[in-house]
Amino acid sequence: MIKPPHATVPPGITTLADYEAAAQAHLPPEVWRHIQEGAGEERTLARNRAAFARWGFLPRAMADLRGGTTALSLFGRAHLAPLMLAPIAYQRLAHPDGELAVTRAAAALGAGMIASTLSSVSLEEIAHTARDASRQLGLAPSPLWFQLYLQPDRADSLALVRRAEAAGFEAIVLTVDAAIKPAGLSLPAGIEAANLKGMTRLRQTATAGGRIILGTALADAAPRWEDLEWLRATTRLPVLVKGMLLDEDARRAVEMGADGLILSNHGGRVLDGLPSPLDVLPGLREAIGTSLPVLIDSGIRSGADMAKAIALGTTAVLLGRPQMHALAVAGMAGAAHALHLLRTELEMTMAQLGCPTLADLTPRRLIRIHGEF
Amino acid sequence: MIKPPHATVPPGITTLADYEAAAQAHLPPEVWRHIQEGAGEERTLARNRAAFARWGFLPRAMADLRGGTTALSLFGRAHLAPLMLAPIAYQRLAHPDGELAVTRAAAALGAGMIASTLSSVSLEEIAHTARDASRQLGLAPSPLWFQLYLQPDRADSLALVRRAEAAGFEAIVLTVDAAIKPAGLSLPAGIEAANLKGMTRLRQTATAGGRIILGTALADAAPRWEDLEWLRATTRLPVLVKGMLLDEDARRAVEMGADGLILSNHGGRVLDGLPSPLDVLPGLREAIGTSLPVLIDSGIRSGADMAKAIALGTTAVLLGRPQMHALAVAGMAGAAHALHLLRTELEMTMAQLGCPTLADLTPRRLIRIHGEF
Amino acid sequence: MIKPPHATVPPGITTLADYEAAAQAHLPPEVWRHIQEGAGEERTLARNRAAFARWGFLPRAMADLRGGTTALSLFGRAHLAPLMLAPIAYQRLAHPDGELAVTRAAAALGAGMIASTLSSVSLEEIAHTARDASRQLGLAPSPLWFQLYLQPDRADSLALVRRAEAAGFEAIVLTVDAAIKPAGLSLPAGIEAANLKGMTRLRQTATAGGRIILGTALADAAPRWEDLEWLRATTRLPVLVKGMLLDEDARRAVEMGADGLILSNHGGRVLDGLPSPLDVLPGLREAIGTSLPVLIDSGIRSGADMAKAIALGTTAVLLGRPQMHALAVAGMAGAAHALHLLRTELEMTMAQLGCPTLADLTPRRLIRIHGEF
């Protein structure tokens, strides 16, 4: 028996881990596995969490906390906190309202959101819902970005960019990991890639000469640097590149005009063995300097995790799987509550560290933990 | 069914771990959880114990042990052993006699005690009971200190200091961690902060502009350096600062006239990710020299732990949660027995190490253990 | 009840680990233990797997994958992928078709195979079956090598070499670890060392003077350097030495004319405490240079493992125990499927890493993982 989602936050939920623990009962087993699973032996999945555990805190005593705040500005837009909702495919798998519930939660909390190319609701409807929700609550619209998977046919990629621009999205996030997407969940009836109707798609098939992946159309269609060049020339919106981990690739993306980077290992879902974004962050910051926004996802589950990421150089963090957990448990109310929990934890952590602002979160507030793993 | 406390030490208890194992049956589940729990994922809680496990012993063979002793002098007062009872809030949660049972145990064993601002018995009654108990046993009074939480209203803080002076407390311990106290246990009927009747208190509430903690009265009231300056100027008693971990903060406290430091992460209860006091101790001793008393708490569970802390530079240790365990199991008899067990273990350890006095416990008697965790 | 093998691949098998999990039900307990067990406390067995887990991947973003392939050339022969079947004794323990099923699977997938001196089917029949299978499938014959255990009587060793040459084997693999073979499984009726009929064999027996192993005929017959000299002078086929781990031994073997090396700890079966071949590979490559083929076995269970071994300098990998698992579950179909899974995983890994060819798999694509074990 799969439990229906609650209409409001159920009692006893005080952390994102509580949402994760509660979510399984609200989801079909194959959807639960799809949300939770990682590639291979799930070492990268585990590393995403362990990377945070390897950093501890060194608080300043008796610091003056008066006038503290978590606010920041990104591409000229005010954000209340360094926290955005990561792009996630097919959110209606977790709740009938899917992306629309998440969109309303983001609007209510003033949090940024990145809509996925593979959303189960069209990008136009997401943008419309976001504006409506902010207006009804009497709040300023919260930041809204669009995540782009390149399509085999460039005309289709271009159409997605133009639609996002027209709908009022404020930045394009080009995902470049997952060059080949592993075969995944069979989508249940009624759930589809709402943005891609009528577009060309590729699948792995038997080919002549015993070729499996390399040497087939699937590998030939993987994103290349020239695609970033094209995208940069195509739109006037800020372009962020999501899914790189190497310093040299980051430098090249910046040279080609990327406005920001999102370090990610795709939540450990694509290739087992990848390092955690948190682990590569300090070196990458050294390589590209501090002026460009660098966001990370993969493994953030608490305000303490956020504080660590920020102290190590990230501009803001993206929240992935926990969206699906909160959505499955309590729809829009759950997603909004999860965002509130994270912000409260971040503020409590900053207070205990003696850091009234994000700028006070520096590497000096952290200590590397050795020998406990 | 919650077992009532024993009147005397029950059979089979030979270590502090035995008291911990036995205590749960004597406590309501929510009190047990409150005593045991740590912040977040309880990594700091685990680290407090693991820090001791990472040090081993290197004994001197065939040392002359004749005339050995564990005695020391602190602020001009003789202590039989480098062991004090840490300040703990609301000890009547563990036993109807609460702080009074612990006070009598300390007097009987000649151990020092630090009464908490949040005691469930008034500081005057604790001081009175301590003197009475020593007199009845024909022993010299044991050392008695008062732990101070700054109150939102400075007049209230001042009143506490004056009452402690008047009641005969011999030092003031200013706690500076837990800048914001997390919401905790709801106190059962009949248990309250006996010292704070009629004083102003703050709680987290919804505020205008979506502020959560930072920018609210709660964060604004966190202890600042000027508060230490005020306290130092206010009392002639020795002032110790409890809850700092940074070398630079320790140096500043010393410069501002602190007479001693107590390194602590609040037993892992406030912010997950803090290092163990034992881990920061050697560096801090290097930073501030050897003349000032530096005590530590958090994680001491045996005489071997005490020997390690002393060899690394602590002057004496504070005993926290084990007080509550022994109290729950057997009240005053349990607390006295726990103190005796620790002293016996410390002496046995010193004998096996070839160290007849505390001064013989140096870093050369320790060896860092790598690669076992 | 022991389950009979399936005729085709059963549903739900998508990794080599699935074959391992399924195999136990198809094997008598003593055969299962014999296949799985390692020497001593099985630390080397565990290390063979852990060695791979200690390396992670650093992918290049947006690399051009067009025209990719896993092909290589070895001793003048084309291999479709850097993957060969390791020599395994008595494969009829796992399936009635034994070596013949494996031979047909290798032919169907175009994979190389190394027949064991201790095969339960004669080397002549293996060679004959391999040629027949390739011809029936209309494919070029796949590479076929012979593994040699030196016999107590050199005439017997010579006879084995001459038979392998006559049967069309293309290289000789001299195994030099397992100097003394530990007493193993009692072979069931009908399974025997088909190649060794009529040859002299040694067993451990009580000897005069309380000697146990050292100083007995068993130790005296262990392979010596002069045996390699003899073999090199005896055959015109390429000679590979299997089972060394030391740089200095590798250099000496190369100086004596070895055409290739196979690093191996015999799957952890002979001496507990040996390092993993993967761990010694980089140093050994530095010692002997990059021109000579160096293969490894012990611990490869996925295409990701293959990619790591190749990036660290191996020319190709040998697949050991998984042959027996797949064979037990589904005979020839299982073995062929296992080979296909590995190749698919290798190609997917190369694609995600941005490496279209084996030459792109360099140490720069790897990152050493610390602190997680």
Next chain:
Amino acid sequence: MIKPPHATVPPGITTLADYEAAAQAHLPPEVWRHIQEGAGEERTLARNRAAFARWGFLPRAMADLRGGTTALSLFGRAHLAPLMLAPIAYQRLAHPDGELAVTRAAAALGAGMIASTLSSVSLEEIAHTARDASRQLGLAPSPLWFQLYLQPDRADSLALVRRAEAAGFEAIVLTVDAAIKPAGLSLPAGIEAANLKGMTRLRQTATAGGRIILGTALADAAPRWEDLEWLRATTRLPVLVKGMLLDEDARRAVEMGADGLILSNHGGRVLDGLPSPLDVLPGLREAIGTSLPVLIDSGIRSGADMAKAIALGTTAVLLGRPQMHALAVAGMAGAAHALHLLRTELEMTMAQLGCPTLADLTPRRLIRIHGEF
């Protein structure tokens, strides 16, 4: 129900670990705990085993094993293998024949034995039994040493030395750890310290002034350097000092005329936190050179462990708890079998390592294993 000991080796026992697993059923629970337990949290007990696991092997390929042997000479006496039976108190706790069964086993296998001051059979009877057993088996007498605990009354210590000399013991082993022996098992009726009848003994008691251990007769009687001086002057037998771990103490003992050292942490029974003898061995060998015999005990459970200890510089190893396990399971037959198993494993290990003699076991045959614990 406690199983009676077997008269012969039961089936299925092929390692010392098998004896350990089987022994519990043959022993009263309190005796089993007494044999197995370690001090404190048993970290030293675990470390004694882990120290061996941290070393792996690097075998030489194709070495010439002809004429190999495990023999060595110690104080002018031939030993068949670098293996002696450690002194263990009250062996009749494990088997009615106690020390006599072990003595006969040692004689049968030609292994050295060290009789304990606290034997449950008199030292004279042990010496007599050893000679008888060797004579009956037609073997040369095996080496026999006596372990000395200093007695509170020096006349008693002297009497023990003279009795050992008179009975034909060939060396005196002075134990200097366990300065204060922790309260242990209550001996069952009929088991006593057979050598100490009528001698003065000390126990921990309440003393004036609240003293517990330090400052009491117990601590005052701990062994001092002057005691070693006295012993060295008192006997013409070789004197070994057992239980030191520090380089500087080892040097001092050698300067005072000690003929050999036995590194030991008393099997982890006395003070938790001590390093393993194996861990301190290489440094100590560097400190005192290679000429003096240095033996170790604590943690040896296999021939592979023996090979590691010898490669790191030990002259021979002592076998402790496994004596009691084998004794409990099968008396004299068990003890003899355990000795035979260890010798066989040592020879197999040497053969696989390409080491025909003990002198070939050098640090170059070992590799330090990191990151697996």
